[in-house]
Amino acid sequence: MARARSAIGPVWLAAWVCMVAAGCSERVDDGRPSVLLITIDTLRADHLHSYGFPLENSPNLDALAAQGVLFERAIAASSATGPSHASIMTARYPREHTIGHGNGWTRLERDPTLAEIFGDAGYRTAAFVGNLVLERRTGFDRGFEHYDDEFDRRERNRESYERIAEHTTARTLAWLREVGDEPWFVWVHYQDPHGPYSPPKEYQGRFKVAPAPGEAPLPDARGHTGKGGIPAYQKLEGLTRLSEYRSRYIDEIFYTDLWIGKLLEAVDARPQQPIVMLTADHGESMGEHDRYFVHFWTTTPENVHVPMILRAPGITPDRRSRIVSHVDILPTLVELAGLEAPAHARGVALGPFLRQRRPLPDRIVFADAGREVTAYRSRWFVRVIGTPAGDDASAEAEPAARGIGYAWRNSGEWSIMRRNVELDTEVRAYLEQKNVTTGAPLIGADILQRLRALGYEPD
Template structure:
């Protein structure tokens, strides 16, 4: 990496399980998000942004490494990145930029790898590796079963009088009946209840305040920073504090996106997922009418906090010097396509909202625009490195910098397809389908119109989003689409054969080695016939006898 003078700061905001179409600026007809919409007017809204896996952990590890799941190896929640896997934090550290976390990462440390190298997990290096290259100002992954190590948020709740063995669950993520009895927020039936803490003590405002505390402290530090503010909501448990709990109701729930044809002609993997417990429950209208208004309320709360945060930055003169990114790690089916959770590759799951504000004058021409360029989550890491004035290491990072798109100069060779992956070996689906562990792989290739899904051991899936934007008709077995299937299979085959795995050797070194024939220059003579040929080679590369 070529180090240059670092430039300014980056504020990278991520929501958990926020669908792309649940914002005002992306077309939701009821949910108003004026603060997020204002961010879109100051930057570029990318309308074709996709995650590299529709599951929290693998998706985030792709964001944090700038590499596809097949390359970094973290295929499921709790699967650690191996020690030595380069992260954004490693790249930024080389150019003097702090990479700081407030909120969620879903990162699990490679404790076995650390032990094998004799690195204590609580050492400086151990923490850096265990926290995915982040400096953990405040880490809170948002799911705290009783008996697990408690985050600082629990201590905060106790300090404010919310005592319990698990205050996160019993106060912030549960409701109360009229008689005061606890109504557990894990249960979908209680999603329409208000959380037992007021807005100010709930998770989203708490994380906003912690981010602002870091920013205020960083002003004295003086080093440039990349702050990853990673909100836990609107991920389940679906429960919101007032006034957000009662802000929306069943009348605000949009018509479900699904068809009977999907069930009648379902691909075996899709059929298995429709039969999962959370899919069966979220396909019930009663569940949608309880969950979705709360989901909307949680998003509205995030939007209000964006207003708080932007005013804070403006008061400190940081809006004009800070790149701001707003995105999500994946979506949420919410009963669409007879599904709950995320898992598969429909737009509701694999597509994400992405707003990028580049404060540079060079980006003025694109402010308030919508880009339909095909963008991947792994593009953010090289974008940040580029923005800080350094050269993204192209032998490691598999994403591409968005800076040219932000500054109105899209490269002629911009990607024509995006990829996403899914490994369902950890799910009941593997057992239901009697699949061997190593064959539980799904791969998505999307070219802006056709969405192709390779399912190991099964026929492919194929959707035409131009004629079937709701993705109701699977044409994977349609003979009329054989040419489309073959073309996208070829794209997948080419991608699969060219991972960036020589991460210890920069492309520049490889190019120089081949161009200068270093084996001659260093005195190693391979395959040369005689003195005449040797002299000709030396003359060609400028080496005197």
């Protein structure tokens, strides 16, 4: 990501914290909790210190985790930005919402969204996003009175534009200052650490990942698939090894963590701490299955095991090991705010289990990239490769014949396991659903060019 050096210093930040804390509205806080949803693009859970990464690269996210509940096995609904965020906003899986498997070329329609639910309850609503896949033309602006999708930086190696973490935080704090003490629902999407891994120069080289024994330079891969080498859009001058790219990725995470910390510092200075939910839309391949620095192609753990952290009044800090999903976010936030989730919501409201210190349900959740689906449970998953598209799926689909079963080991890795009939049955039922994608394609020539620059190719 091509970025200019930060021009915003401690004095600016201190002023913003004071103004956001004080507000400028004469209205009195009515006691309802505000809600902050933070989504981070392309962030693997296992590359955060609080999730076991050996380097201390995420101090602010780690502090948030210490104040709240860290979910050790959170699974993204997809390995692509659009479908995952649609699942977060509607509590439905990709085959059930109108984004489907589209990543910037379909539109979110029909199902009530988080913003609409909070807006109907009298909350002020705003969103700040940094990825063209989330532009208002794709329908993610539904329910938001303020939707900020202005991108001010051209990305390195690409024609696409983005907004860096520093500017995203600044725009969010400016809006919060205007709102004052009214209850709000705010969604903040940070594009970093999405590739190319190029944080501001002052953040480059802070972390060094040791090379594996015998590590060799990576070749350039053809196109954007990352199969066997470095995809074109990720190429950084002078860097050829996996450890070098991972080091830059860690630098990106540290930079993003810094500006999330500034946001949390400001909102926590308000009279009432907001409910905070933090997650990522998907992970990133770092050589697993011979794919490098991409995420769109598979739903294996490196691409869908994401962080998920919840801090809320009445919730005791904890770590939970049972599986949770993006589809749990809507029912959880709505229940914590004293509202009611739509009947269609696929997920589980986690608040009652956390308040009562009860075990979470042991259930199956899905990660769906269209070309493959993976069904996860707390200690195993089944990956179904070459699945039919949802609108072609039928009772003839045989996931049991094509799936590969894995089991969780205490080392944090996955090993081959025997077939599991229960999981096969649920996979079959999910695959038999028809996609409900609606609306005309949203891909004029200019958008198609920008999507291809991101490594995405409409089906």
